[in-house]
Amino acid sequence: MKLTGRAFVFGDRIDTDLLAPGPYMRQPLDVLAAHCLEAIDPGFAAEVRPGDIVVGGESFGVGSSREQAVQALAKLGVGAIIAKSFARIFYRNALNLGVPALVCPQLQAERGQRIEVQPIEGRVVNLDTGREYRCDPIPAQLMEIVTAGGLMPWLEQKLARERQA
Secondary structure, eight states, X not given: OOEEEEXXXXXXXXXXXXXXXXXXXXXXXXXXXXXXTTTTOTTHHHHOOTTOEEEEOTTBTBSOOOTHHHHHHHHTTOOEEEESOBOHHHHHHHHHTTOOEEEOTTOOOOTXXXXXXXXXXXXXXXXXXXXXXXXXXXXXXXXXXXXXXXXXXXXXXXXXXHHHO
């Protein structure tokens, strides 16, 4: 599996309040997503396109355990999230909601550069610079969950197969 998109680069400690701002938590997901990261990048939600890659620094997704932080990124079509490190709950929420999240401490990218991600191989390539980076791979069994659209769709598919057997 290869994912390719433009990089949207953010710094360290991007918290869940920036990803899913509190004042919009009771609004429909499309409204919440429209405000994703607006406090630090007001144009992000309007500029990001399906398949684009969010690149973060240390402790990406720190803060509350709100799933809406990942849901907002998924609603915007973010193809993958790559960071130097993740808050543990955010990382698991990303995989459970069908968004690949890779730990890649050495990745260097600037906003708008084209990034190719190979999650199972643990490989990220900055297509504009030609530099390749090794990352923590996502195990194939977890990528099955991601590819299915998340944990719940994967479980539904698994149960359906078992009923047919």
